[in-house]
Amino acid sequence: MGHPKSLGHGVGLRRDHFDRILAGPARVDWFEAISENFMVAGGRPLDVLTRVRERYPIVLHGVSLSIGSVDPLDEAYLDRLDALAKRFEPAWVSDHLCWTGVGGHQAHDLLPLPYTVQALDHVVGRVLRVQERLGRPIVLENVSSYVAYAHSAMPEWEFLAEVARRSGCGILLDINNIYVSSKNHRFDPRAYLQGVPKEAVRQFHLAGHSKKGTFLLDTHDHPVIDEVWDLYRDAVRRFGPVATLVEWDDRIPEFERLEQESIRARGIQEETLRPEPAGTGKGTA
Amino acid sequence: MKPGTPPDLKRTQELFWDLITAPEGVRAAIDQPSGGRSFDPASIDALFAGDEALPAVERLDIYANMYFFRLLDCLAEDFPKVRAALGPERFHNLVTDYVLRHPSEHPSLRYLGRRLPEFVRGHEPSAGFPFLADLARLEWTRSEVFDAPDAAPLSRAALARLPQESAGEARFRFIPAFALLRFDHEVVRYWRALDEAGSGADGAAAEQGIPHPARRKTAARVWRKDLVVYHAGLDEEEAHALELALQGETLGRICQVLAAGLSPAQATERAGKLIQAWIEDGILAECGPGSSS
Numbered sequence: 394m395g396h397p398k399s400l401g402h403g404v405g406l407r408r409d410h411f412d413r414i415l416a417g418p419a420r421v422d423w424f425e426a427i428s429e430n431f432m433v434a435g436g437r438p439l440d441v442l443t444r445v446r447e448r449y450p451i452v453l454h455g456v457s458l459s460i461g462s463v464d465p466l467d468e469a470y471l472d473r474l475d476a477l478a479k480r481f482e483p484a485w486v487s488d489h490l491c492w493t494g495v496g497g498h499q500a501h502d503l504l505p506l507p508y509t510v511q512a513l514d515h516v517v518g519r520v521l522r523v524q525e526r527l528g529r530p531i532v533l534e535n536v537s538s539y540v541a542y543a544h545s546a547m548p549e550w551e552f553l554a555e556v557a558r559r560s561g562c563g564i565l566l567d568i569n570n571i572y573v574s575s576k577n578h579r580f581d582p583r584a585y586l587q588g589v590p591k592e593a594v595r596q597f598h599l600a601g602h603s604k605k606g607t608f609l610l611d612t613h614d615h616p617v618i619d620e621v622w623d624l625y626r627d628a629v630r631r632f633g634p635v636a637t638l639v640e641w642d643d644r645i646p647e648f649e650r651l652e653q654e655s656i657r658a659r660g661i662q663e664e665t666l667r668p669e670p671a672g673t674g675k676g677t678a
Numbered sequence: 679m680k681p682g683t684p685p686d687l688k689r690t691q692e693l694f695w696d697l698i699t700a701p702e703g704v705r706a707a708i709d710q711p712s713g714g715r716s717f718d719p720a721s722i723d724a725l726f727a728g729d730e731a732l733p734a735v736e737r738l739d740i741y742a743n744m745y746f747f748r749l750l751d752c753l754a755e756d757f758p759k760v761r762a763a764l765g766p767e768r769f770h771n772l773v774t775d776y777v778l779r780h781p782s783e784h785p786s787l788r789y790l791g792r793r794l795p796e797f798v799r800g801h802e803p804s805a806g807f808p809f810l811a812d813l814a815r816l817e818w819t820r821s822e823v824f825d826a827p828d829a830a831p832l833s834r835a836a837l838a839r840l841p842q843e844s845a846g847e848a849r850f851r852f853i854p855a856f857a858l859l860r861f862d863h864e865v866v867r868y869w870r871a872l873d874e875a876g877s878g879a880d881g882a883a884a885e886q887g888i889p890h891p892a893r894r895k896t897a898a899r900v901w902r903k904d905l906v907v908y909h910a911g912l913d914e915e916e917a918h919a920l921e922l923a924l925q926g927e928t929l930g931r932i933c934q935v936l937a938a939g940l941s942p943a944q945a946t947e948r949a950g951k952l953i954q955a956w957i958e959d960g961i962l963a964e965c966g967p968g969s970s971s
Contacts, residue, residue: 429786429788430786432786433825434826434828435825435827435828436824436825436855436902436905437824437905438825439828440828440905457786459785462691463687463688467785470785492691493785494782495688495691495694496692496695498699498781498783499781499782499783499784499785500695500698500699500741500782501749501752501782501787502741504691504741507685509687515687539737539741540726540727540734540738540740540741541726541727542690542726542727543724543726543727544685544725545727579729607732607736608737608740610740
């Protein structure tokens with residue numbers, strides 16, 4: 394199961410798999426639930442999450458915190474998130490380093506921030522307020538992006554590292570997003586890994602993406618590609634046995650296919666961290 | 679934006695938002711501004727970074743497409759029968775007009791469609807589908823019932839414990855996952871026809887030989903039992919009885935209304951059958967002297 398502090402290897406909890414997960418044992422250690430899908434009064438979603446939680450650890454992963462928006466923080470949303478966290482006791486609560494709307498409107502998309510000092514101060518202030526409201530540190534994920542800002546003053550990893558350092562939040566490092574953005578914005582994905590502080594990383598995400606000619610799109614509808622597995626190996630070497638989750642959100646396969654992807658991640662993590670056998674070095678008798 | 683001044687975060691996000699939500703697309707919105715929005719191409723070039731392989735405007739277009747298609751997919755999932763009735767092209771146009779008028783304001787996509795039933799009523803291009811508002815209301819009510827608060831349904835045994843002498847004074851309380859709907863068209867029958875034909879993928883239902891529902895006053899109830907959502911068409915007698923019960927009328931008063939034209943024995947039997955069906959479907963939460971919906 395990896396590092397004692399790590400949750401191990403999990404997958405996203407998706408509606409298509411509800412029956413299968415409840416029907417029998419799954420070869421995963423934990424599930425990640427999209428927070429907003431469970432901010433409802435009753436019915437099947439909450440019933441399923443209750444039963445899954447009885448058997449597995451969960452993490453609540455949000456998509457609408459909009460931590461980078463200039464709109465005021467949505468207090469009603471935070472109330473619902475707080476209630477959900479109190480009810481289901483997730484290992485942690487995560488969301489994305491992005492903004493999702495402005496002027497009271499929601500894009501339901503993870504929109505990129507300019508990496509400026511103004512944006513940094515803004516995000517850090519809001520993370521601190523959210524953490525105070527929830528009474529726990531949150532975990533923020535790097536997003537895939539397709540456009541950058543000409544006035545960004547630092548690379549994304551520096552911005553992310555600074556947010557974590559100044560607010561005390563954790564980092565959910567999405568390995569696929571690093572790869573997708575590195576192709577779209579032409580940077581070295583390994584420089585990204587090197588720029589992220591080791592102690593802040595709580596979780597990894599792995600997923601598939603789509604090639605769209607001149608760019609890569611983060612679609613979560615394919616298996617993880619070899620280049621992303623390679624980057625994952627490098628991330629494991631740098632950050633250790635961090636909890637890893639495989640996402641698959643569109644053209645969702647049978648649960649067993651997703652499970653296989655998670656088992657592969659476990660194998661790669663274990664193999665990467667396995668110590669060299671003693672006595673294989675030069676100079677031994 | 680003054681030369682040399684870094685763009686303000688608020689202005690940056692507002693501009694980004696206006697560009698990706700422009701219904702005509704990012705390039706057209708910049709070149710041919712409409713709807714009171716105009717964009718300064720120099721500011722856009724100064725703000726967003728692109729390259730020869732993928733210029734900034736095309737990069738923003740990726741977000742514009744994702745914005746619209748995510749909302750379209752969500753509404754197609756919440757309103758499959760409306761989509762089947764209209765066909766994909768007309769549905770696409772309806773969604774374009776709808777999200778322009780009612781952009782999402784809720785952190786969850788779950789609530790995106792809440793104004794669609796009301797919107798289609800006044801949607802000029804859908805005027806040839808006068809039943810659409812009824813159909814949309816049925817679909818939306820099913821969504822509401824799906825995740826309405828949980829409540830234990832009233833059991834037959836609990837009902838039997840009601841003292842005989844005060845039964846006439848008893849009132850009903852319904853589970854939250856229940857709704858009574860009145861329609862101007864036969865949309866429940868139409869729903870069944872769509873299900874039986876398995877239509878919806880390629881064209882409007884009418885083009886596949888499914889006639890539009892007739893204009894006639896009808897009623898339905900929507901409820902959740904064991905986490906599954908159901909709906910059923912109602913005869914006028916049951917619809918009226920439910921209406922009275924929801925208004926907090928007593929069982930005695932409901933029996934009185936049902937008794938019109940029937941003998942007392944027939945009326946009692948009729949009321950008994952209705953209540954039995956309500957118990958079986960699990961739509962009653964409580965029945966007693968103090969209960970009221």
